[in-house]
Amino acid sequence: MDVLSGKMLAMGIAIIAVAGPGIGLGLAVKAMLESVARQPETEKRLSTYFWAGAGLIEACAIYALVVALLIGFVIK
Amino acid sequence: MLELKKIEVKMEINVGEHWIGHIFGMSVHMDTLITMWITMALLIIASFIMTRKLSIVPGKAQTLAEAIMGYFMGLTDNMGSEGKKHVPLLATLFLFIVSANLIGQLPWRLYHIKSGGEFASPTNDLNMTAAMAIIVVIYYIGAGIIKKGPKYFLHYFRPMPILAPLNMLEDVIRPFSLALRLFGNILAGEVMIMVFISFFACLLPLPFMLFEVFVAFIQALVFTLLTSAYLTLSLEEH
Numbered sequence: 023m024d025v026l027s028g029k030m031l032a033m034g035i036a037i038i039a040v041a042g043p044g045i046g047l048g049l050a051v052k053a054m055l056e057s058v059a060r061q062p063e064t065e066k067r068l069s070t071y072f073w074a075g076a077g078l079i080e081a082c083a084i085y086a087l088v089v090a091l092l093i094g095f096v097i098k
Numbered sequence: 099m100l101e102l103k104k105i106e107v108k109m110e111i112n113v114g115e116h117w118i119g120h121i122f123g124m125s126v127h128m129d130t131l132i133t134m135w136i137t138m139a140l141l142i143i144a145s146f147i148m149t150r151k152l153s154i155v156p157g158k159a160q161t162l163a164e165a166i167m168g169y170f171m172g173l174t175d176n177m178g179s180e181g182k183k184h185v186p187l188l189a190t191l192f193l194f195i196v197s198a199n200l201i202g203q204l205p206w207r208l209y210h211i212k213s214g215g216e217f218a219s220p221t222n223d224l225n226m227t228a229a230m231a232i233i234v235v236i237y238y239i240g241a242g243i244i245k246k247g248p249k250y251f252l253h254y255f256r257p258m259p260i261l262a263p264l265n266m267l268e269d270v271i272r273p274f275s276l277a278l279r280l281f282g283n284i285l286a287g288e289v290m291i292m293v294f295i296s297f298f299a300c301l302l303p304l305p306f307m308l309f310e311v312f313v314a315f316i317q318a319l320v321f322t323l324l325t326s327a328y329l330t331l332s333l334e335e336h
Binding site: 076085094 | 114275
């Protein structure tokens, strides 16, 4: 297996890790929707926590993407 | 007989390649530096224009500036009685990161740099985001030491002494995650837009560029909120 095929295979495997934060964000949005549906007056306070939390969860997906890009474009 | 001339367009996705310049014997990424200076110039000029004629009854620009500053002063409410002196750091981080992320959406590709690399957001360079993250770490440790003296180091043993290695490790992990989060988000957005440009450059990248505007604000907000959370944690009294 030459370097190019190895790199492509590695990039493909590395991006599977994005499934985890996907589920995590789904849970966060679920909690947000249920809370706002129960008490609409807390929406403004909760939305700050929601966006901050979503940014943090999304970072984990971005780590996987950074590793994939590193394998593909930076390793010679 | 019509002969279709085959036009070959080679699109290179430029990830991690920068225009390397030399200043004072160090090699630097000149393209990142130049866009960073342009961002700084924009911010300084905007702040001059907004604060030129300050009056008790504010005009439109002053109202906007006061609203922006009011938000950051609200963030420092939990930092004790002298929290207001940390507002400049938070405000600078947020405004600079927002402007830096958004500047990458301008049509920089019209100018072709001969020695490799291209102009884009300064935050798509890991060196830039790592520098900001290191500044944040040094700042919150320094602020804790200035406020509490050597007793600051007791906070590593706080919930339980056995957690001390974990707390010390967290001081290393926080700058890593701050830097990688911002870098990864902005670089991933740019790579995605470049991939779509290589498919069909006319209108296809537009929804992704709008999404990038949104991501610019969210990432700046996350960076600033995390910095203020770390500051609050390091300044808190028991």
